[in-house]
Amino acid sequence: MHAVAGHGPTESHSTGESHSVRLYLLVWGWLFVLSACSYLVDFFHLQGALRWSLILLFMIVKAGLIVAVFMHLAWERLALIYAILVPPVAILIFVVIMAAEADYTLLTRIAFFGGP
Structure with missing residues (x-):
């Protein structure tokens, strides 16, 4: 009985379960940038529909990043x-x-x- 290369027990379980640290750092960086942009909306005293649409846009993009990467939804x-x-x-x-x-x-x- 020969094991097929790439189909051993350790290789099949590790596929898609762990992600590189680079990916997590990249997502954390984007979350920081998007949060900074959200705070800049208040810093520049934007008002009205522009303010709320920018805040909601940044919030939705941040939520999408969190759900896709940290909740592993991109791989589900x-x-x-x-x-x-x-x-x-x-x-x-x-x-x-x-x-x-x-x-x-x-x-x-x-x-x-x-x-x-």
């Missing part, structure tokens, strides 16, 4: 990725729909009950 099966990522995306879609309906509801209330 597609079904697990869908199980973790689809519900938050669906909630975001529902929030956008509710925000659009809020304007309609406000205008309807103003039309029937008078101005503020």
Whole structure:
């Protein structure tokens, strides 16, 4: 009985389970840069929609990096990725729909009950 090269017990278990320190340091570096950019939004006193869209953008990118690398989602099966990522995306879609309906509801209330 000969073991096939590359299919031994130690080699099959180590595939995809450990990542290089370089990858972790790179992700930590990007998290630091994105956090610094988020703080710079406040430092430069940006206001309104630009401020909130930048803060949310940096937050989503940081969350994506954390989930992909530290939770090993980048190396998981597609079904697990869908199980973790689809519900938050669906909630975001529902929030956008509710925000659009809020304007309609406000205008309807103003039309029937008078101005503020």
